[in-house]
Amino acid sequence: MKQLERLPGIGPRSAERIAFHLLRTEPEDAFALADAVRDVKERLRHCTRCFNLTDTDPCGICSDPKRDASQVVVVEQPKDVLALEGTGVVRGVYHVLMGHIAPLEGVEPSDLTIEALLARVRSGTVREVVLATNPTVEGDGTALHLHSLLTPMKVQVTRLARGLAVGSQVEYATRAMLEAAILGRTAM
């Protein structure tokens, strides 16, 4: 119970409930959990190409011959890869920056995997870099920094569309969202 309580979002009551559940469960189920916890530390690592979390190197996406290696989608963190993969529309591969530039928090460009991204582009196999950083101050700042580094490199640089959220209403949209939606309006 003491070990379980150290996990985020698990208090003494939840820890107790989980502990008694484990007592009742089949040994192989409990061992599967124990092995998975061990594996996180022993087998999960960062892909040396895209820095996504993986148990093989290169990761399953980087080594998939059906993916378009000439399109690199740049995200801030491994969670974003999961979110984008959920859509099923990304045909390219990824590059995980491992954060965003935030000078006030002491995160400089050199703390991210930017050098590795530039090396991938320099290798000549990349046709398009899709900047999929968050549409926040830090994400936009990071995207602008990458754009300035990539511009001289003869690669197409795009970024995720921003505007109205699908299913939302004009009436309740924030000013910033409406502004992005008008200025970014597209031909039908």
Added chain:
Amino acid sequence: MKQLERLPGIGPRSAERIAFHLLRTEPEDAFALADAVRDVKERLRHCTRCFNLTDTDPCGICSDPKRDASQVVVVEQPKDVLALEGTGVVRGVYHVLMGHIAPLEGVEPSDLTIEALLARVRSGTVREVVLATNPTVEGDGTALHLHSLLTPMKVQVTRLARGLAVGSQVEYATRAMLEAAILGRTAM
């Protein structure tokens, strides 16, 4: 108090508080409120050009010589005009549909101000129609219907950008939002 209680969001307690406030207030303040309430019914009408709510005809936006009358932003309801005007980036004029097509609720195209919109475009002064209906099932359906009517009319038809909301995070975006953001990605 009985009259006040009939307003939305005002219960017996609020009605009492407002009534006693009116008793204490200067006569001219109370009369100003009374006149405003009367004016809503007596003077507010729909602009005969754009169908926005107005107390002059044509409305202040339609009659403003500084607005670009060749760009018509089509919205579902007068509230949407207020929201879009809040951004300060719309240089054109508006056309209020007074709803969206919703066959299940008995709202047919002929119930909206679509015929008047087509007449405005036919007059030849409109260069661009910006479809700013809500990014919902009904709003999208209405936009598609308008698009099919406008396509033969030699006018540019655009729609509001959709994608990630400004200030949101990739990690928490819905699948539909991420899909729109990837497919609609723009050159930087």
